[in-house]
Amino acid sequence: MSSSPQTRAPSPGIIFDTLQAYHRSVALRGGIDLNLFTAIAEGNHSLSAIAARIKASEKGTRVLCDYLTMIGFLVKQGGEYSLTPDSAAFLDRRSPAYMGSMANFLMSPHVAGMLENITDVIRHGGALPSDHGALEPEHPMWVDFARSMAPMMHMPAQLIAKMFAGSKPSKVLDISAGHGLYGIAFAQHNPGAKVVGLDWANVLEVAKENASKAGVADRYSTIAGSAFEVDLGSGYDIILMPNFLHHFDPATNEKLLRKVHAALGPEGIAIAPDFIPNEDRISPIRDAMFGIQMLGTPAGDVYTYSELEKMFRNAGFARSEMRELAPFPQRLVVSYK
């Protein structure tokens, strides 16, 4: 779906393809919802066997399998279908790294609906607050988020804990904990770490479940409410803010960061994993592309490192740095009190 404008005559193909790119999302969601990938992983390779296993018509199964082959999720050979290594690792429901649940969030009416009136959103530079309740207390969208997106967050959470969990007794605060995986990873990597998850009460139920599953419930406590309103406590060694700053404008972020600065101990570190594009704002592509999703919120945006660094500096932090999370498509701002 990219153009090579220098080497050929103009063609409307890219327009036709892009206006129908939504078919790709729809087809993948269909395959996930019908457990098509699991059916193939179980050894069903012919159309008739796959169709029988997923309880679907052979015609529908054929069209879906061919389409998923063309967009890179299946391999078709001699009329039989098999999984790609990516599909086998992440779309077979029996795989420990199963990520099909992401469809529930990324294509949910809440999330997709944010871009439904794209023309108005572009005109206004964001959604009208009245059109977007996601920042209201206890919005169920964040329970969906915590349940659906957790599998994708496992890897970056582990990477960050490896970098910063250390081995000394420590106090960790995880702001907008969601699924809780970022904070929980610190408890897993450091037996001396005590972790506090902060989020809405309904969302914290998911984080507590995950802390129990990870065997760290005895060192996991919670604060329910808005990070802007509750008492955060004090003396933290680490304060995590995963994917939080992109919801707010810079002034609001600075207000929060001043509160975070005050809650850190003297050697404290704030860590913000987020989508952080380069200064050109068009690379790396996954970080930069996140901007269109955030445009569908009242005040959200993707911020470059220089923009984030300024917010931390204005909030009183001594110095900041950026770290990569490759191969995961996000980056970290690390800021020192």
Place this chain on the structure above:
Amino acid sequence: MSSSPQTRAPSPGIIFDTLQAYHRSVALRGGIDLNLFTAIAEGNHSLSAIAARIKASEKGTRVLCDYLTMIGFLVKQGGEYSLTPDSAAFLDRRSPAYMGSMANFLMSPHVAGMLENITDVIRHGGALPSDHGALEPEHPMWVDFARSMAPMMHMPAQLIAKMFAGSKPSKVLDISAGHGLYGIAFAQHNPGAKVVGLDWANVLEVAKENASKAGVADRYSTIAGSAFEVDLGSGYDIILMPNFLHHFDPATNEKLLRKVHAALGPEGIAIAPDFIPNEDRISPIRDAMFGIQMLGTPAGDVYTYSELEKMFRNAGFARSEMRELAPFPQRLVVSYK
């Protein structure tokens, strides 16, 4: 958005990207609806100038322009945006080849809605007729189609007329004429051609407008109604069926083709431009991908050449052949009485 499974560790990137591929469609529609491409073509290259011209916020314009750059519709250099050759040719409203109108059809509630319940559609092997009124008489979707998709059909219509219009007096029937461009091209290329457009009465208004614009209204007449029910007339040299057979199952198509066979003169030729995948059903990609859209109809499908050839043969045609329309992403079945 394709995977190279042999050369790297499994990555969930393709899943994340594909579940958000609909952002691409939404962003392009936003750019088209706001006349962003026309604004840039007029000489507005800075964010402030573009935003002022399209009467949108600078933030929304910035996010949209960066996103459209990443998906291949703009070029960003030194903070300024310009059009790609494709965008300049087809998305500037002042261009004679403007095709932005395709968004009105390809992303309309009618068309997008066909795939909204993708899981049910795959299970049933198509839409329930009760969920899909598009084949009802005078459905307004086909007026939208005729108005929105005509610009894309200009090139294939001209290519086909060049191949088959000849120079002798001839009678041409255009079944499911829509915008009418396929039949009209025959009248343009052959001053001795008389063309009959067949479609619903509301759609024929668009075809008649286009015949007048092309200066061939005096040789353009119409038959209003369903091709399955009306008297087609007889003695035609050419009967066109552009993008029609993909709406029906093979038995229904054979019924129509028998009627077409009877309406042709002794040397008559039937021509069906359509999306025709290779026997592997996964190439060429644009032809093959059309299958998922057709799955959203009660009985539609994309047919390979061997399937179409059999329908024509069963309907009494002596022989068929396939022709390419490159660079346009469709092909022709040409069948001789």
